[in-house]
Amino acid sequence: xxxxxxxxxxxxxxxDARYGDFQALFDVSISVGRREVVAIIGAxxxxxxxxxxxVAGLMPARRDAIVFDGAPIGDLPAHRIVARGxxxxxxxxxxxxxxxxxxxxxxxxxxxxxxxxxxxxxxxxFPALAVRARLPSTALSGGEQQMAALGRALMANxxxxxxxxxxxxLAPIVIRDIYARLPAxxxxxxxxxxxxxxxxxxxxxxxxxxxxxxxxxxxAGAARDATREAVAAAYFGT
Amino acid sequence: MEWxxxxxxxxxxxxxxxxxxxxxxxxxGVMRLVNIAHGDFIVLAAYLALVVTETLGxxxxxxxxxxxPLMAAIGYALQRGLLNRTLGDDLLPPLLVTFGLSVxxxxxxxxxxxxxxxxxxxxxxxxxSFEVARGVSIGVLPLLQFVAAVAVIGALQALFYRxxxxxxxxATSDDPAVARLVGLDNAxxxxxxxxxxxxxxxxxxxxxxxxxNFDPAIGPARLIFGFEAVIIGGLGNLWGTLAGGIVLGVAxxxxxxxxxxxxxxxxxxxxLLVLAVKPEGLFPRxxx
Numbered sequence: 001x002x003x004x005x006x007x008x009x010x011x012x013x014x015x016d017a018r019y020g021d022f023q024a025l026f027d028v029s030i031s032v033g034r035r036e037v038v039a040i041i042g043a044x045x046x047x048x049x050x051x052x053x054x055v056a057g058l059m060p061a062r063r064d065a066i067v068f069d070g071a072p073i074g075d076l077p078a079h080r081i082v083a084r085g086x087x088x089x090x091x092x093x094x095x096x097x098x099x100x101x102x103x104x105x106x107x108x109x110x111x112x113x114x115x116x117x118x119x120x121x122x123x124x125x126f127p128a129l130a131v132r133a134r135l136p137s138t139a140l141s142g143g144e145q146q147m148a149a150l151g152r153a154l155m156a157n158x159x160x161x162x163x164x165x166x167x168x169x170l171a172p173i174v175i176r177d178i179y180a181r182l183p184a185x186x187x188x189x190x191x192x193x194x195x196x197x198x199x200x201x202x203x204x205x206x207x208x209x210x211x212x213x214x215x216x217x218x219x220a221g222a223a224r225d226a227t228r229e230a231v232a233a234a235y236f237g238t
Numbered sequence: 239m240e241w242x243x244x245x246x247x248x249x250x251x252x253x254x255x256x257x258x259x260x261x262x263x264x265x266x267g268v269m270r271l272v273n274i275a276h277g278d279f280i281v282l283a284a285y286l287a288l289v290v291t292e293t294l295g296x297x298x299x300x301x302x303x304x305x306x307p308l309m310a311a312i313g314y315a316l317q318r319g320l321l322n323r324t325l326g327d328d329l330l331p332p333l334l335v336t337f338g339l340s341v342x343x344x345x346x347x348x349x350x351x352x353x354x355x356x357x358x359x360x361x362x363x364x365x366x367s368f369e370v371a372r373g374v375s376i377g378v379l380p381l382l383q384f385v386a387a388v389a390v391i392g393a394l395q396a397l398f399y400r401x402x403x404x405x406x407x408x409a410t411s412d413d414p415a416v417a418r419l420v421g422l423d424n425a426x427x428x429x430x431x432x433x434x435x436x437x438x439x440x441x442x443x444x445x446x447x448x449x450x451n452f453d454p455a456i457g458p459a460r461l462i463f464g465f466e467a468v469i470i471g472g473l474g475n476l477w478g479t480l481a482g483g484i485v486l487g488v489a490x491x492x493x494x495x496x497x498x499x500x501x502x503x504x505x506x507x508x509x510l511l512v513l514a515v516k517p518e519g520l521f522p523r524x525x526x
């Protein structure tokens with residue numbers, strides 16, 4: 001269950017979020033420890049992406065609803081949050097189409113946060129990208145695009161990496177390949193939040209799991225306790 | 239030989255139009271903002287240079303050292319203070335606000351400087367020329383203008399495709415939300431783009447003002463020339479913009495040669511012809 005208070009890297013406390021009149025998140029509280037991998041699962045529209053957007057600063061939140069590394073960051077804009085060490089791999093990859101593969105990676109590191117990840121190390125992690133460095137990002141396959149999007153986020157040397165649906169639209173073998181690189185990322189001291197619809201993949205990679213249902217936390221616990229029955233109950237309600 | 243001369247003069251004028259167009263195309267490319275006041279900023283730069291040359295006794299070209307940074311600062315402040323608030327999914331608010339700016343600048347200049355035609359005095363440079371062939375002579379000033387235009391386009395091209403600065407512009411243009419995720423402050427990036435645009439405008443305005451008379455009302459026509467050069471060349475292609483400016487300049491020169499009253503008409507006809515035959519422009523940007 002959640003880390004002892006004060007020790008968590010990220011603490012989301014009673015977060016509400018809305019799009020106009022539509023409320024997407026109700027009183028959501030989650031925490032992520034240092035070097036921990038946390039999965040967030042849930043059906044379409046459960047609020048998973050909204051939660052990541054709030055943490056990354058793309059959606060406004062109450063100042064003290066999001067505490068990172070001991071500091072409230074809920075009201076900071078996205079460009080200030082990445083400077084503090086939270087990087088988001090957005091759903092659908094969203095590489096910059098008019099930038100080459102290498103430029104996409106370089107712009108990820110444009111803040112110059114010091115850390116392990118450099119262009120050379122990204123190419124070591126994803127050798128496929130090194131070969132295609134000069135190509136426009138639109139020339140990559142789906143899996144390579146996902147690697148580039150991960151690489152772009154890593155170039156910011158984040159202490160917390162948020163991954164939104166990194167398996168979306170990819171072949172199973174490519175998904176396995178990408179998930180196989182995640183431990184190397186955690187090994188550098190980065191915590192991961194993995195938002196997935198592919199539950200099996202997410203549970204295998206994570207230590208703890210939260211299940212969102214209609215904007216509320218319906219299940220929270222260790223990944224190994226998330227039995228098929230527990231997940232089904234949290235997904236669909238009982 | 240007479241026709242050669244006409245075409246050469248047209249090409250040289252085209253450089254100036256390309257400079258008008260470059261600033262316009264730059265901000266449209268980065269933030270989808272159509273700056274209706276663009277022409278009036280050209281005129282504003284000319285008046286700023288007039289004040290600088292008259293109060294400090296500087297040569298107009300030397301005054302650029304003051305006018306370019308000043309216009310860039312105005313651009314940054316304007317973008318951060320006003321225009322950023324108008325940006326969104328709707329193209330109309332920035333259009334209306336810059337239209338309002340255009341009216342304000344024109345009337346402000348009218349109030350301060352009257353409607354009298356003015357000109358920057360560049361001394362002997364204004365009439366200096368050399369003969370490249372029998373009957374074809376090139377004015378030093380028009381040539382300087384053209385060289386400046388090529389240099390500006392080349393510099394912008396290098397800035398856009400070879401520097402971190404340009405990378406930030408392209409990324410923000412592609413996807414402003416994801417640009418924020420990599421730490422780019424959109425408001426600041428847009429401010430820098432407008433500063434750069436008005437720096438180019440400053441150069442174009444001063445070069446225009448040493449060659450031709452200006453008064454507070456000539457801005458909108460410069461805006462049209464800039465627009466036409468952008469569209470003829472193809473949106474989003476800087477070298478195409480230079481070509482567009484040249485096509486416009488040559489068409490105007492040929493029109494003027496046939497009948498002095500046809501100068502503007504010929505330019506507009508060339509523009510309409512391109513729009514009818516190749517609406518994406520002569521050199522559209524190829525996107526994968």
